[in-house]
Amino acid sequence: MPLALALSPHLDDAAFSCGGTLAAFASEGWEVAVATLFTASVEAPTGFALACQTDKGLPPDADYMAIRRAEDAEACRRLRAEPVWLPFREAPHRGYGSAAALFGPLRSDDAAHLDLAQALEPLLVERRPDLLLAPQAIGGHVDHVQTVRALHLLRPSGPVLWWQDFPYLAKRQTHPARPFEGAMSALPEEARPIEAERKRHACAAYATQLGFQFGGPGGLARALDEAGRREFFRRAGAGLAAAAA
Template sequence: MTAGEWRPTLIPDLVSPDIPFMRSVQDVLNPGVVLAFSPHFDDAVFSAGGLLSAAGRLDSFTVITIFGGQPPSEISATASAYHGTWGDLDSMVEVRRAEDRAAIQLLGGQHEHWDELDAIYRRQDDGRWLITEATPTNHPTVHAASERLLLQRIVARIRRRLSEYEGGVVLAPASIGGHVDHARARDAVLEAVGADGRETWSVLLWNDLPYATHYDDAPPLLPPKYAVGPSFGVTIERDDWIRRIAASATYSSQLKGMEWDGVSVPEQIDRWATQRGRRNPLETFRVAEISGRRGAWKRS
């Protein structure tokens, strides 16, 4: 999440559809490592913090934040306008990194911060600014823009990290709400796991929170060789839920700008998850199917 993300229209009917099926934490945490690729500093914890807490309790996990780089010295007029609503820019990324370290430590995992630039600081391959006033971060023309070099670089970095392990679970955003950084992170993960070729990796896409509390939960169009299954719920144990709500509250620099009718992000998530889970809070995910392979997913 960044302050540059747009405000969606509330769709009240979508906060309580039945979840068609459920899986246990033990079922989704295949043997092996748990690597979560988060577009921004707060996304993995906001969306999948309960599952991560369980992973931290059972063993460990690593959250890799991809778009965590320092803003460049030259920025666009649109980025300048965003900055006008933020605090001290020089320390902003350091503050956000510190919040992320604290949140992930609370959940029992490791963090890693990459230095790719947030969408509002990026130029397209032809040199034009990616994000303008007319084309916000979820705009279709932004998704269609060529960022081939960026994607290639991120895919290569993810492949190097995957090559360090035998396999396990990779978590990434489904990109509900359509922020281009979420979609780029997702597509890079799918590309990297596909190129890795080993069927020892399962890919789970989290339904992005808090966006999934407000949106139709169909993710943006996937590249042709990929598909995702329907959403399923994972029931989160009480202690893990308490930890994940506390960890979400750690991102205090982001929370004020993300309040909804005066309701904080942790409270939005808590209400949504408790309502959907009929008092047992849940998080929702989708299985990604890659290049015709179905991965090492355990289908019961």
């Protein structure tokens, strides 16, 4: 059984961006796994990091990431995917002190891409995925950028589908940041039909994020409707027929 492995920066990115494709792979008989990179719980957060949970209605003493991991487990169950959680801290716990900073330049002391590459290398050796899916880092979120940088260090030999980062394309940004546009634009674009209802059901599992990202479940539904019934990628490496052979 071929394996499709999605490398998701946060606990929702893969479902939001390519959940319909992952669900379709599962229906076609693929094994599907979602490895989320920045999932570490942090005891007693302060400042902007604390605000990132309290502004979603959670109390200061809540284990925000444990709640999010539970949401991800349910979302993956709905996609028929295996969740895998790597123990790295999100950007607000690495010195990025504001919402603007999350989409600004990388800090000079942020070596997350090196740590990610060191952790991902044995995972890829162990799991031997037939296909990787990963973000293009559209929008420029520093955690997405570091994910791409880590994969560039590893230079995977197999096929990669680089997804369009959702919801950054859905937030009416006329020109969202595309830090890797040069490399991505050189790759062929691929549009894939999706299992839209299964994707919708999986995305709805991320209850803590729906108000912040979309204004609530209704906003999520509208954003997914506007995105349509295909997901778009840049493809590197061999085609999917070769991957599944």
